[in-house]
Amino acid sequence: MYTTQMDAARKGIVTKEMEIVAKKEQMNVLDLLELVAKGTVIVPANKNHKNLDPEGIGKGMKTKINVNLGISKDCPNIEAELEKVQVALDMKVEAIMDLSSYGKTEEFRQRVIAMSPAMIGTVPVYDAIGFYDKELSEIKSEEFLDVVEKHAQDGVDFVTIHAGINKETAEVFKRNSRLTNIVSRGGALMYAWMELNNKENPFFEHYDKLLDICEKYDLTLSLGDACRPGSINDSTDASQIKELMILGELTKRAWERNVQVMIEGPGHMAINEIEANMVIEKKLCHGAPFYVLGPLVTDVAPGYDHITSAIGGAIAASHGADFLCYVTPAEHLRLPNLEDMKEGIIASKIAAHAGDIAKNVKGAKEWDYEMSKARQQLDWERMFELAIDPAKARRYREESMPEHSDSCTMCGKMCSMRNMNKVMEGKSVNILRED
Known part of the structure; x- marks a missing residue:
């Protein structure tokens, strides 16, 4: 028996998910097994996601793309978002992140998982305020973990957890001023909670309990970059690098528990910094797969940020990024509509494929x-x-x-x-x- 895909790989057990991934990637399944055992490839596959068509993310794999969807207070229409989900699936995306932050989030999440053969990710901290009907400062440490477990029970394959913005990282941030401060929504919420309560980040303080949940459901950790740059002015600064160092330490702790991990990355970044950032991440985080938002290579193109993102994504993928989070023309402006989503998907697919050509990915x-x-x-x-x-x-x-x-x-x-x-x-x- 095994607990997670990584645990199986380390025991020499080829899972049905690994067999599917190896066939998709045109590789020997024993070679894949070795990469999963090392942590340089992940196969996100929650035990409760019954209709999953698994994918591999990481070294030697095709560059995958993720689509962000979800309901918000200003746009709470579940059916409209589910239409986007179906179109995204028809366009063969490998992953969908449900970033719902208001309303019937549980219903939406469960319906998405039930209809989706693609990997599903979430950011549980977005859901916590609505889940408990409490203001941010009133949520208790253990309650954040309870929301993670609820998402895991529902069948989510990976969760973004901003565990790297601990007190140590926060002090570096305070000492090194930024033009756009903390632009990660989840990162800003965790930083605010820490400041309002004068406490350590619950996900960092109780990281072992978080790993218990991940091990139980084979939930993959996507270690979030709270300090990702929100402008090219702030890229590759002390806060970003400090957090990355913490994420590298957390990666090793997760691997000790056979929990799969990927690392999230920038953000906004000038073209000439992208290659170095890919190298730094892989070095500091021990070769764990890298999941990037863009990077957006200029700040002045609202309405066209799917293009600025695709430029950066292609360069990032060519230098080792494994997973691209799509960006739509509506980025920085509003919730994307169906056409925005389609444009974002195509732009990301082009970027991913361009990177795969440069990396000599098979096929x-x-x-x-x-x-x-x-x-x-x-x-x-x-x-x-x-x-x-x-x-x-x-x-x-x-x-x-x-x-x-x-x-x-x-x-x-x-x-x-x-x-x-x-x-x-x-x-x-x-x-x-x-x-």
Whole structure:
């Protein structure tokens, strides 16, 4: 018997989840077993998530993407959010995080888990205020842990826990001023709770109890970056690095209990800092998988932050990031609608695939080879089939059909593919006359 995927791997037991992941990643399952045992790959799989189609996150795996959804006080429509969930699943995302913070959060979470073969993550601290109907300062330490266990019972596969913003990290933050302070919602809530109660972060103080819950349900810890930079001005500063050092220590403690861990990362960051940040994280956190929000490479593009995020995400993935949290055009502005979500998913998928090409992930370049082959053959149906967004590609062509089907309305009979195919076959090329 085993308690977690990591425990099984260390005992030499190949689980059904590992078999599925190995097949998806085109790798030997015994090689995967070794990576899971070391903690450099995780297979988030809560024992209570019965319809899960598992994925691997980490070294040598395809870069995965996560979609954030959930109800809020200003937008509490459960059915509208569930429609987004279904569309996200149809678009083959690997993970969905339910960030609900108001209203019938339990109902929404349970319905999402029941319908989702994708991994489900949550941030339990968001749910605590509504769960207890108490102001933040009135919530007791043990109550935060009780919310985590409730989410685990429901079948959540991973939880973001801001355990690294302890008193030690908080003192570093106070001594080193920032332009945007703490922008992590969960991190800000935990920092505020600590200040209001003059107490240690409950998740840090009672970390062993948290690990008990994780071990019981095989709940993966996503160690949150409370001090992630919210502007390029604040990136790679003392607070961020101090917290990362604490997360590295917490990672080793989790591994001692066979609890799977990934580390969350920045945030906003200039392009030239991304590579170094990936190296630092992997070094300080002992090769644990890295989950990044973006990074957004500029602060001045509201309405287009899916693009600023995709630029940073591609660079991060190429240098070792394993998991990208999508960013939508609505970031910093409002709750994303269905179309925002779709744009965010596509942008993140492009970034993840670009990173996989650079990392030589098995099968990545072959996809591009097949697309180029279809273009050379002017095989439009095959191009649509291979496209990241087939519907959009097909719609664009149908909106502007050429006179000659073996070209498009950009080049017409001057199409380089068309003319090179003819020349290579020894045929004449007629631009002004019919063939």
